[in-house]
Amino acid sequence: MPGADIFTTVIPAKAGTHLPTAAPGRKAGRWIPAFAGMTKGVVVALLLVALFIAMPAFAQAAPVAPADNGGALTRAMGQISGDGRSLSLSLQILILMSLLTVLPSLILMMTSFTRIIIVLSLLRQALGLQQTPPNQVLVGLSLFLSLFVMRPAIDQINAQAFDPYGKGQIPIEEAVGRSAKVLHGFMTKQTRETDLKLFQNLAEAPAFRTPADIPFSILLPAFVTSELKTAFQIGFMIFLPFLIIDLVVASTLMALGMMMLSPTIISMPFKLLLFVLVDGWALTMGSLAGSFAT
Numbered sequence: 001m002p003g004a005d006i007f008t009t010v011i012p013a014k015a016g017t018h019l020p021t022a023a024p025g026r027k028a029g030r031w032i033p034a035f036a037g038m039t040k041g042v043v044v045a046l047l048l049v050a051l052f053i054a055m056p057a058f059a060q061a062a063p064v065a066p067a068d069n070g071g072a073l074t075r076a077m078g079q080i081s082g083d084g085r086s087l088s089l090s091l092q093i094l095i096l097m098s099l100l101t102v103l104p105s106l107i108l109m110m111t112s113f114t115r116i117i118i119v120l121s122l123l124r125q126a127l128g129l130q131q132t133p134p135n136q137v138l139v140g141l142s143l144f145l146s147l148f149v150m151r152p153a154i155d156q157i158n159a160q161a162f163d164p165y166g167k168g169q170i171p172i173e174e175a176v177g178r179s180a181k182v183l184h185g186f187m188t189k190q191t192r193e194t195d196l197k198l199f200q201n202l203a204e205a206p207a208f209r210t211p212a213d214i215p216f217s218i219l220l221p222a223f224v225t226s227e228l229k230t231a232f233q234i235g236f237m238i239f240l241p242f243l244i245i246d247l248v249v250a251s252t253l254m255a256l257g258m259m260m261l262s263p264t265i266i267s268m269p270f271k272l273l274l275f276v277l278v279d280g281w282a283l284t285m286g287s288l289a290g291s292f293a294t
Helices: 002-010 028-037 040-059 072-081 089-110 113-126 135-149 151-166 172-190 193-202 216-255 263-277 280-290
Strands: none
Touching: 089 113, 089 216, 113 135, 113 216, 113 280, 135 151, 135 280, 151 172, 172 216, 193 216, 216 263, 216 280, 263 280
16 A cells, blocks of 8 residues: 555564555545554653743743832722732722712712703703704713813812822822812802802801811702702703794794694794704803803
8 A cells, every 4th residue: 555655664663563554445544553653762752842842932931010109099999908009900890880880979969060961951952852962962962061161170180189199199188188179169169159058057057267168068969059050040041042933933823723733843943943053052062161160
């Protein structure tokens, strides 16, 4: 057989042994027993050569990550652990997910988000649109506009609290105090005195000498109440021109005797036309951003 001659040439058989020949009809895979003549020394030598070739790959140790001495998040996790070392990744994720549950309440209570989302919702109702723009668009637009309005306060917190704490210049207590002071100043500027006096009387608190003396327990509800009042006032001003269009259309339909036709169907195109002609979105966004005291 040609296969037997090849194996005889590559691996010579010992004296007195006969190489098995492939029977007719059998596959060439039956030639594997010819390797049985290999000695243990050859196998060991091949293994040593393979191990020698692979040694440089195993010898390359993984680079040691440099110690992260900076970063506010790393320092905070180290202080939470108590021994200065950062917590494990699973615990860090658990803590961050727990903080994310409180984040929506902080956004609603301490930023400009409440006023903006209410005004945009009232604008959609004034136009007579039920689901356009959708709620996701309104929430996203309100969130980014809130970031734009809060940018000066965010920059102050970053410069006065976050960066110094990340560099190890101040402890976490002082960083939290500086951040609260910046937010306190922003909220005080947007809150009416009447609302502050209302919750001050409800809490039976003494008179405050300066705005900085107002505690968050009184400032937070007063700020939210003031934001709701301001949002409704802006919404009323937005409703007026569209209400006039509704009255004109309804009166015209009544005069024509078309009482079975809904005035909303006729007035909506005129509302949209008026809103587009006066560049309503730019006017609304600019007015909202300018309504916050700086």
